[in-house]
Amino acid sequence: MTSDRPGPPPGCPAHASRTPLYGPAFTADASSVYAELRRHGAIAPVEIAPGTPAMLVIGYHTALEVLRDPATFPRDPRRWQERVPADCPVLPMMGYRPNALFTDGAAHARVRGATTDALARIELNDLRSYVEDTADMLIDRFGASGKADLISEYARILPLMVFNLLFGCPPDLGDRLVEGMSGIFELVEPEKANELLTRTLFELVALKRARPGPDMTSWLMEHPAELTDEEMVHQLVTLQGGGTEPEMNLIGNGVRLLLSDDRFASDLSGGSLPIEDAIDEILWTDPPIANYATSYPRSDLNVAGARLPEGEPVVISFTGANTDPSLSFERTGNRAHLAWGAGPHACPAQMQARLIASVAIEKLLDRLPDMRLAVPADQLTWRPGFFHRGLTALPVEFEPLPAQATAAEEPRDPAPPPPAPRPAETSRPSRGRSQRRRSTLMGWWRGQ
Numbered sequence: 001m002t003s004d005r006p007g008p009p010p011g012c013p014a015h016a017s018r019t020p021l022y023g024p025a026f027t028a029d030a031s032s033v034y035a036e037l038r039r040h041g042a043i044a045p046v047e048i049a050p051g052t053p054a055m056l057v058i059g060y061h062t063a064l065e066v067l068r069d070p071a072t073f074p075r076d077p078r079r080w081q082e083r084v085p086a087d088c089p090v091l092p093m094m095g096y097r098p099n100a101l102f103t104d105g106a107a108h109a110r111v112r113g114a115t116t117d118a119l120a121r122i123e124l125n126d127l128r129s130y131v132e133d134t135a136d137m138l139i140d141r142f143g144a145s146g147k148a149d150l151i152s153e154y155a156r157i158l159p160l161m162v163f164n165l166l167f168g169c170p171p172d173l174g175d176r177l178v179e180g181m182s183g184i185f186e187l188v189e190p191e192k193a194n195e196l197l198t199r200t201l202f203e204l205v206a207l208k209r210a211r212p213g214p215d216m217t218s219w220l221m222e223h224p225a226e227l228t229d230e231e232m233v234h235q236l237v238t239l240q241g242g243g244t245e246p247e248m249n250l251i252g253n254g255v256r257l258l259l260s261d262d263r264f265a266s267d268l269s270g271g272s273l274p275i276e277d278a279i280d281e282i283l284w285t286d287p288p289i290a291n292y293a294t295s296y297p298r299s300d301l302n303v304a305g306a307r308l309p310e311g312e313p314v315v316i317s318f319t320g321a322n323t324d325p326s327l328s329f330e331r332t333g334n335r336a337h338l339a340w341g342a343g344p345h346a347c348p349a350q351m352q353a354r355l356i357a358s359v360a361i362e363k364l365l366d367r368l369p370d371m372r373l374a375v376p377a378d379q380l381t382w383r384p385g386f387f388h389r390g391l392t393a394l395p396v397e398f399e400p401l402p403a404q405a406t407a408a409e410e411p412r413d414p415a416p417p418p419p420a421p422r423p424a425e426t427s428r429p430s431r432g433r434s435q436r437r438r439s440t441l442m443g444w445w446r447g448q
């Protein structure tokens with residue numbers, strides 16, 4: 001292994017002190033913590049929960065080498081799990097599940113294959129329409145008020161609604177999935193949240209076994225990999241959690257950047273929307289998944305000047321690696337960031353994820369062209385938890401939309417069954433289909 005920067009020799013007392021990646025200081029100012037950790041070199045000793053040590057990879061090249069070497073850095077956490085208390089708050093995110101994230105080799109190829117094949121069946125034009133319709137509906141809801149919290153009223157809800165459509169998930173199950181997923185990321189009663197999430201996903205799997213449809217859940221089930229119910233549930237956790245939570249953060253962090261940075265302000269008022277530039281910048285500086293991709297060395301290792309103990313979590317800091325000051329290449333116009341991971345576990349849904357975020361942001365700027373932050377950018381706060389990087393709230397103001405453009409005008413009749421992606425379709429949907437979908441979304445929102 002090569003080293004980004006020389007770290008202290010193995011056994012150095014500097015490695016004895018462990019920096020916590022939890023608590024108010026980390027939440028308030030994570031970037032100072034990453035900066036401070038660099039005194040250790042490319043890998044730093046941290047605590048990911050009280051009494052739970054880990055090694056955090058903050059050097060870009062070292063992160064890449066670890067991610068690309070599953071033989072040396074296997075993903076199965078089960079030996080480590082036996083050594084931590086059952087109520088350790090990071091277990092719901094890091095504990096073993098028989099899905100792509102926690103497996104290697106042939107077992108990984110089998111579940112990942114089912115996922116990539118199912119993802120390939122999503123028609124991108126349909127996905128775009130889902131996002132546009134959902135965005136319009138949400139903007140209609142708050143438009144007439146002239147103000148909104150874009151996290152709770154938009155960025156949090158939009159990916160969930162889109163995912164419920166993609167996965168053929170009925171509204172009542174959707175609500176419970178949201179609750180469970182939020183809890184495990186924010187480490188708020190994570191065990192209870194995990195239990196709710198798992199129970200709800202088993203219900204979804206049972207529903208789709210009985211009544212399959214043209215949706216991701218059914219496509220995963222009918223794949224030749226023949227996933228069991230348990231594997232289905234754990235794969236759905238990765239897809240839903242790995243999808244909706246970071247989407248919320250990418251939308252929120254992207255809008256924050258566009259509204260707070262003078263470099264974008266002139267383009268916004270001039271009508272050209274540099275959304276893709278803002279998304280690229282966020283993926284470098286504030287990646288929605290900040291620290292994850294954990295592996296567990298089978299024996300003690302010396303890597304980049306650090307000693308990695310057998311079985312202790314090696315966590316990749318996507319934020320730390322992306323902001324590594326020793327990187328010599330230009331970041332602007334360069335997509336070599338690690339926000340999607342790298343190696344065999346790299347995010348298989350990059351194209352879909354990017355499309356959801358850029359269409360969601362585009363719609364906001366298109367419908368609310370004079371939108372501005374309602375508080376100074378430096379007063380915005382971050383949600384607790386080191387796995388993700390997302391705002392607690394994003395209050396904005398804008399010229400109120402005319403009342404007739406709001407959701408009050410939407411049809412109040414009961415919604416038809418949720419539409420689903422159509423694999424064979426390539427054209428944009430007709431107005432009729434789009435209208436029908438909007439009614440469905442309204443129905444979903446009203447709990448019909």
Ligand code: HEM
Nearest residue numbers: 100101242243246247250288293339340341345347349353
């Ligand atoms: C902004 C949005 C997203 C970001 C930043 C993101 C980021 C990532 C990262 C960093 C990984 C690698 C994790 C690791 O190495 O352990 C990953 C894996 C994964 N992502 Fe995404 N993701 C996003 C959206 C999505 C969406 C929308 C889906 C599904 C529809 C998805 C499905 C997955 C799956 C299944 C894996 C595991 C792949 C494997 O282990 O082989 N992600 N994602």
